[in-house]
Amino acid sequence: MNHSADSELPPPAITAVQDVAKVYRQGSHCVEALHGVNLTIEQGSFVAVMGASGSGKSTLLHLMCGLTRPTSGTVTVAGTELATLSDRELTHFRRDRIGLVFQAFNLVPSLTARDNILFPLYAAGRNATNEKINDLAEQLGIRDRLTHRPDSLSGGEQQRVAIARSLITDPAIVFADEPTGSLDSVTGQSICKLLRELCNEQQRTIVVVTHEPSVAVWADQVMVLKDGHIVERFRASGHGDAQSLAAHYQQVVGAPQLAAV
Ligand SMILES: Nc1ncnc2c1ncn2[C@@H]1O[C@H](COP(=O)(O)OP(=O)(O)OP(=O)(O)O)[C@@H](O)[C@H]1O
Numbered sequence: 221m222n223h224s225a226d227s228e229l230p231p232p233a234i235t236a237v238q239d240v241a242k243v244y245r246q247g248s249h250c251v252e253a254l255h256g257v258n259l260t261i262e263q264g265s266f267v268a269v270m271g272a273s274g275s276g277k278s279t280l281l282h283l284m285c286g287l288t289r290p291t292s293g294t295v296t297v298a299g300t301e302l303a304t305l306s307d308r309e310l311t312h313f314r315r316d317r318i319g320l321v322f323q324a325f326n327l328v329p330s331l332t333a334r335d336n337i338l339f340p341l342y343a344a345g346r347n348a349t350n351e352k353i354n355d356l357a358e359q360l361g362i363r364d365r366l367t368h369r370p371d372s373l374s375g376g377e378q379q380r381v382a383i384a385r386s387l388i389t390d391p392a393i394v395f396a397d398e399p400t401g402s403l404d405s406v407t408g409q410s411i412c413k414l415l416r417e418l419c420n421e422q423q424r425t426i427v428v429v430t431h432e433p434s435v436a437v438w439a440d441q442v443m444v445l446k447d448g449h450i451v452e453r454f455r456a457s458g459h460g461d462a463q464s465l466a467a468h469y470q471q472v473v474g475a476p477q478l479a480a481v
Pocket residue numbers: 244245246251252253271272273274275276277278279280
């Protein structure tokens with residue numbers, strides 16, 4: 221996505237998190253996982269959410285994809301405020317409008333790549349044309365792997381199948397939780413490059429949760445969570461390479477006291 225022309229209007233915010241807090245209650249004990257989080261994600265952008273273990277990344281991701289509800293505040297995805305949906309409507313909304321990619325791929329072992337990709341449509345009682353699935357497979361570099369089951373695919377191929385599955389419903393936004401966490405670094409970088417291309421060439425909107433600077437460096441925007449607050453937001457392009465981004469990230473998470481931004 222080209223953000224270079226200052227005179228252009230900003231693209232519409234596809235996802236907005238407003239003043240969101242999340243408290244987990246365990247008996248008399250409370251864990252405040254997120255406090256007063258605000259963020260917007262523009263259509264066609266690639267956003268990385270970084271943070272140490274326990275900083276609240278998964279909680280934020282689960283709130284944005286409607287897997288859990290906030291204690292306070294609002295989450296809006298593609299113009300729909302999730303709190304207005306019943307549990308059943310939210311399930312349908314998630315199935316139709318949100319793509320999910322996981323660290324462990326989560327493919328069905330007994331199904332071919334083709335049927336894994338089609339799975340979200342089957343679940344909705346729908347199907348796709350051969351042309352659509354072949355085009356998607358071609359874009360993701362797995363055209364010749366469609367008849368294979370997951371156990372005869374490499375890790376990188378399995379993640380490509382999982383990404384194709386996340387896109388088959390033409391979702392408004394794709395959330396990827398540590399998508400390279402189970403891959404070697406070269407394969408992980410090829411997955412990052414693919415996600416970047418999906419944004420650039422198809423205006424897909426992608427949010428990646430990662431603790432890897434080498435993944436975050438592919439994003440447009442990086443948000444850093446610490447103790448449930450967003451403490452830093454910056455454009456990845458301002459850091460050039462993963463090492464420079466890693467140094468900045470370490471500085472941010474290592475700083476003793478930071479105000480939420
Ligand atoms: N279901 C839950 N019940 C109680 N506490 C929870 C629950 N889920 C998360 N937490 C707590 O909320 C805080 C944030 O957790 P979260 O999983 O969002 O962090 P994270 O940044 O994704 O961590 P990681 O990188 O280890 O997955 C942590 O203190 C965690 O222990």
